[in-house]
Amino acid sequence: MRELWAAQEAAADAAREPGPVCQECHGPLESSPLEYDPREEEATPADGVHCAGCRIQLAEPTGRFGRVISAVW
Numbered sequence: 001m002r003e004l005w006a007a008q009e010a011a012a013d014a015a016r017e018p019g020p021v022c023q024e025c026h027g028p029l030e031s032s033p034l035e036y037d038p039r040e041e042e043a044t045p046a047d048g049v050h051c052a053g054c055r056i057q058l059a060e061p062t063g064r065f066g067r068v069i070s071a072v073w
Contacts, residue, residue, distance in 0.1 A: 024054040 020029040029051055031037035043052035044059050 020048075022051040022054050023049050024058070025051060027051050027053075 021027065022029055029048070030046075031040060031052065037052060039052040039056060043055040046052075047055065050058065
């Protein structure tokens with residue numbers, strides 16, 4: 001009986017643990033399967049480190065030259 005109770009407690013503890021977070025913004029790494037996030041379609045493939053919004057920002061060109069190029073396209 002104690003083994004069953006210990007297994008149930010371990011499962012409950014695992015369920016309470018927060019999911020992985022983005023290293024950039026510290027938000028959830030993945031959107032909820034019940035919610036649609038249009039940014040997921042625009043983002044680069046998941047890297048396991050950044051959320052969709054941060055992957056989009058990191059993929060954008062930076063600096064003066066990058067902004068000129070992105071404005072032309």
